[in-house]
Amino acid sequence: MNLVAAQTPPVAAPPVQADAKSADRGVGEWLMRMHDASRKRAYTGTFVVSSASGNLSSARIWHVCEGDQQMERVEALTGVPRSTFRHNDQVITFFPQTQVARTERRESLGLFPNLLKSSDSAIDEFYAARQVGSDRVAGFDASVVQLKPKDKLRYGYRIWSEKKSGLVVKLQTLDTDGRVLEQAAFSDLQIDAPVKMGTLVHMMGDTAGYKVVTTELVKTTAAAEGWSLKNPVAGFKPMSCYKRPMAADGGAIGAADNTLQWVFSDGLASVSLFVEAYDPSRHTREAHLVMGATQMLTRHLSGPTGDWWITVVGEVPLQTLKAFAQSLERTK
Numbered sequence: 001m002n003l004v005a006a007q008t009p010p011v012a013a014p015p016v017q018a019d020a021k022s023a024d025r026g027v028g029e030w031l032m033r034m035h036d037a038s039r040k041r042a043y044t045g046t047f048v049v050s051s052a053s054g055n056l057s058s059a060r061i062w063h064v065c066e067g068d069q070q071m072e073r074v075e076a077l078t079g080v081p082r083s084t085f086r087h088n089d090q091v092i093t094f095f096p097q098t099q100v101a102r103t104e105r106r107e108s109l110g111l112f113p114n115l116l117k118s119s120d121s122a123i124d125e126f127y128a129a130r131q132v133g134s135d136r137v138a139g140f141d142a143s144v145v146q147l148k149p150k151d152k153l154r155y156g157y158r159i160w161s162e163k164k165s166g167l168v169v170k171l172q173t174l175d176t177d178g179r180v181l182e183q184a185a186f187s188d189l190q191i192d193a194p195v196k197m198g199t200l201v202h203m204m205g206d207t208a209g210y211k212v213v214t215t216e217l218v219k220t221t222a223a224a225e226g227w228s229l230k231n232p233v234a235g236f237k238p239m240s241c242y243k244r245p246m247a248a249d250g251g252a253i254g255a256a257d258n259t260l261q262w263v264f265s266d267g268l269a270s271v272s273l274f275v276e277a278y279d280p281s282r283h284t285r286e287a288h289l290v291m292g293a294t295q296m297l298t299r300h301l302s303g304p305t306g307d308w309w310i311t312v313v314g315e316v317p318l319q320t321l322k323a324f325a326q327s328l329e330r331t332k
Helices: 027-040 121-125 197-205 318-327
Strands: 043-051 056-066 069-076 083-087 090-095 100-105 127-137 140-149 156-162 168-174 180-191 211-214 227-229 237-244 259-265 270-277 288-291 294-303 306-314 328-330
Touching (some): 027 121, 027 127, 027 140, 027 156, 121 127, 127 180, 270 318, 294 328, 306 318
Parallel strands (some): 100 211
Antiparallel strands (some): 043 056, 043 180, 056 069, 090 100, 127 140, 140 156, 156 168, 227 328, 237 259, 270 306, 288 294, 294 306
8 A cells, every 4th residue: 555645646536335334324423433443442553644745754553442441552653752652631752862751631532533523413514424435454444435524614534444343544634625635544453452451551650760741731711711713613613721831841831821722623623722922032923834734823913911922723724724813802
């Protein structure tokens, strides 16, 4: 399988080989099956992400579950050496070169593919699903499903899910013209692998020789912090809101320097709004950056209560980020 296919124009979908039951599944049914498989199956494999710009990264993943306990280890094979462990909402990343271990709590485990960020059933108002064929990925037979957006505010997806379990083995993010922006896939995979929860828990807790830096997330609401959206972006609903320190050196940060993170989702795509006090020495110019399927937009917001620096990030079209940035307003 060509893991850098995202660098080439999209090809025609494989011939349709869908049975009636599969073809009749709605978008919600497909997503719930994939979501359940990602949480209930033990697996290990090598995961490769490639983008249309030519960037390539890979990681080794170990995942196991016992009842409602979810455990995952992700070992980066490219870029800065690091190992990330997730146990339910507790996350720790080890950086062996600097001997630093960063810990934080996150509400969701973020398991691949992390498609369901919302239980809202309105997702089928914004996407249509249809099975477009069958294929083989990492040695497994997979159904290929196309999720097509019904407007220009979100991207589309082409998803390969293993036929027996529903586990997603390959995922392409498509722009509004159907071109592949980013592809993520297992190059090798073992489903129902003998991954031991106790082994991963022990590895996660072994911080000997590391300086442990804890990122404290303070749960809040945008209203409590004095922010709102004048015009909600269609389909995107607020999921969580935190005040989180943003220090490059991992040092202590005062409360006045806390950055607000407001997260939205339409059930598939997510957008994060970051708000921090404007600092002319750091915030020199507004910008728009693209990294594969991820886009980032920055904006300087001035008002009677002060100056603010807004950063909007998400795997969505630029017009969606602009809609969030332009709608954000200070209420107090």
